[in-house]
Amino acid sequence: AQKVTQAQTEISVVEKEDVTLDCVYETRDTTYYLFWYKQPPSGELVFLIRRNSFDEQNEISGRYSWNFQKSTSSFNFTITASQVVDSAVYFCALSEAMGGDSWGKLQFGAGTQVVVTP
Amino acid sequence: DGGITQSPKYLFRKEGQNVTLSCEQNLNHDAMYWYRQDPGQGLRLIYYSQIVNDFQKGDIAEGYSVSREKKESFPLTVTSAQKNPTAFYLCASSMVPHGEQYFGPGTRLTVT
Numbered sequence: 001a002q003k004v005t006q007a008q009t010e011i012s013v014v015e016k017e018d019v020t021l022d023c024v025y026e027t028r029d030t031t032y033y034l035f036w037y038k039q040p041p042s043g044e045l046v047f048l049i050r051r052n053s054f055d056e057q058n059e060i061s062g063r064y065s066w067n068f069q070k071s072t073s074s075f076n077f078t079i080t081a082s083q084v085v086d087s088a089v090y091f092c093a094l095s096e097a098m099g100g101d102s103w104g105k106l107q108f109g110a111g112t113q114v115v116v117t118p
Numbered sequence: 119d120g121g122i123t124q125s126p127k128y129l130f131r132k133e134g135q136n137v138t139l140s141c142e143q144n145l146n147h148d149a150m151y152w153y154r155q156d157p158g159q160g161l162r163l164i165y166y167s168q169i170v171n172d173f174q175k176g177d178i179a180e181g182y183s184v185s186r187e188k189k190e191s192f193p194l195t196v197t198s199a200q201k202n203p204t205a206f207y208l209c210a211s212s213m214v215p216h217g218e219q220y221f222g223p224g225t226r227l228t229v230t
Contacts, residue, residue, distance in 0.1 A: 004160075033216045043206060045161075045221040052216075091160060095216045105176065106151075106219060108160035 003027065004094050006109035013082050013116055021077045021112045023092030029053075031097035034068065034075045035106065039089040048090075051075065082116045089113050120145045122222035124209050129227045131203075139194045139225045141209030150192035151210040151219060154178060161208060167192055196227065203229045 005024045013019050025034065036048040049059065051068055059066045063080045079086050089111045096107075122143045131137045143150065149168045153161040163176030167186040181200025186192050192211075196203045206226050210219040 009158075035218060037221075043208075043224045043226075045208065045210075047218045047220060050218045097216065105163055105166065106161075108162075110158075110160045 004109035010113040029096045033095040035093040124222035147211035153208045155206040
């Protein structure tokens with residue numbers, strides 16, 4: 001069963017527009033970790049953020065912000081004032097503390113392609 | 119510079135041949151991982167290792183093998199038993215349980 005769902009396959013915006021990427025996860029664990037990664041055209045995944053299940057504070061880092069809501073099992077990601085360099089595939093991932101692996105296997109969503117045009 | 123290196127970036131093989139993908143890290147991380155990515159899809163875990171001389175199967179281990187003889191190195195062999203080996207392969211490492219994983223640049227394998 002899919003544990004991480006990124007329903008948006010592709011989002012196209014014009015530069016300076018805001019874009020929000022949805023991530024819905026499924027787990028029975030009370031302790032888990034959520035991640036966002038960026039994959040630019042070069043292919044290498046770049047770590048953006050890690051959040052544990054006990055910390056529901058929203059976070060802002062420059063033009064990036066994250067909204068974690070346990071009540072809806074969502075961990076959404078917003079890019080404010082998008083730039084062409086933001087064009088990439090963005091992945092949401094889940095690591096479950098009691099999922100049978102003490103180190104935490106990452107389970108990835110299918111990714112959302114963001115295309116920012118000038 | 120600390121990081122993860124994968125070589126080569128592009129690899130071409132004929133069907134029926136085994137091929138080994140290299141992954142080296144100088145981050146002093148204990149855990150290392152191999153993922154496979156197919157076009158338009160997320161990453162799927164092939165194998166992972168939490169300590170030297172120990173490794174576990176991931177979700178799609180059939181047709182693959184690994185070794186972990188040194189902390190820095192985690193090579194992946196794609197055997198002829200792997201039915202659809204053409205894909206993008208990514209290696210990663212992490213320092214702590216449930217910590218962020220850092221990825222290498224990947225190897226694109228094409229088997230014809």
